[in-house]
Amino acid sequence: MEKGLLSVQHVRKSFGGVTAVKDVSLELGEGTLTMLIGPNGSGKTTLLNIISGVIEPDSGRIVFKGRDITRLYPHERYRYGIARSFQVPQLFTSLSVLENVLVSSRLYLEEDALGILFTNSWALKDWDQAQKAFEILSLLKLDHLWDAPARALSGGQMKLLELARALMSDPKLMLLDEPLAGVNPALAHEIMQALRRARDELGVSFLIVEHRLDLASKYVDFVYAMNQGTVISSGTPDEVFEDPMVVESLLGG
Numbered sequence: 600m601e602k603g604l605l606s607v608q609h610v611r612k613s614f615g616g617v618t619a620v621k622d623v624s625l626e627l628g629e630g631t632l633t634m635l636i637g638p639n640g641s642g643k644t645t646l647l648n649i650i651s652g653v654i655e656p657d658s659g660r661i662v663f664k665g666r667d668i669t670r671l672y673p674h675e676r677y678r679y680g681i682a683r684s685f686q687v688p689q690l691f692t693s694l695s696v697l698e699n700v701l702v703s704s705r706l707y708l709e710e711d712a713l714g715i716l717f718t719n720s721w722a723l724k725d726w727d728q729a730q731k732a733f734e735i736l737s738l739l740k741l742d743h744l745w746d747a748p749a750r751a752l753s754g755g756q757m758k759l760l761e762l763a764r765a766l767m768s769d770p771k772l773m774l775l776d777e778p779l780a781g782v783n784p785a786l787a788h789e790i791m792q793a794l795r796r797a798r799d800e801l802g803v804s805f806l807i808v809e810h811r812l813d814l815a816s817k818y819v820d821f822v823y824a825m826n827q828g829t830v831i832s833s834g835t836p837d838e839v840f841e842d843p844m845v846v847e848s849l850l851g852g
């Protein structure tokens with residue numbers, strides 16, 4: 600497995616009497632698509648939160664691009680190249696698809712994002728940013744909807760739009776919590792294909808938590824399987840889904 604982008608080392612986190620994550624280690628390489636699987640309560644979301652910086656681990660280290668980021672705040676990690684998206688997309692529903700992407704660009708956030716929202720002053724402000732937004736929208740096959748209000752999109756398209764917004768910040772690693780939840784199978788395949796295109800064309804690595812193994816597994820490079828707070832198996836999808844430990848504990852025999 601290619602290594603080197605993210606290294607999670609012996610991470611542990613308890614909530615009161617519950618140890619959600621027990622001595623978890625994992626490695627992600629650049630430009631890879633990795634899926635984190637496990638039954639409910641196995642610690643997947645807690646691990647994602649520890650990597651994005653929302654939750655501080657009790658012990659262990661997070662190393663990103665060779666630097667120890669364990670004590671950095673989420674916004675510092677974001678600037679450093681770790682983006683996170685949520686199950687429910689956080690969009691400006693009355694703005695157009697393109698405007699949603701432009702508002703998220705780092706350039707605009709570092710300026711006066713609210714002022715821009717109220718004055719539409721991005722319109723001719725920065726052609727490069729608009730061009731970049733269009734490139735990302737076309738990579739995700741949303742370019743034909745550029746002028747539609749975000750509220751007119753389907754649930755799956757909203758997830759793609761949220762992904763487009765996150766890609767404007769040039770992340771090296773994107774953490775996605777159940778990107779396929781509630782999405783119909785056709786769009787779920789489109790989302791997985793879009794992740795692969797972003798991996799291939801932008802060099803982004805993805806770590807996705809996903810329960811829809813049948814849909815997602817054919818698109819990912821690597822799988823980590825968790826159970827009761829520990830990693831019980833890792834490798835290519837074939838290796839992990841044939842591992843007797845995984846068959847026994849996650850796939851119900």
Ligand SMILES: Nc1ncnc2c1ncn2[C@@H]1O[C@H](COP(=O)(O)OP(=O)(O)OP(=O)(O)O)[C@@H](O)[C@H]1O
Pocket residue numbers: 614615617618619637638639640641642643644645646
């Ligand atoms: N803030 C919290 N306070 C107390 N317990 C928590 C907290 N967050 C998670 N837990 C507990 O830690 C364990 C792991 O939870 P986590 O949400 O990480 O699992 P998960 O694998 O993401 O589950 P799911 O697939 O259902 O989302 C569970 O027992 C959960 O109840």
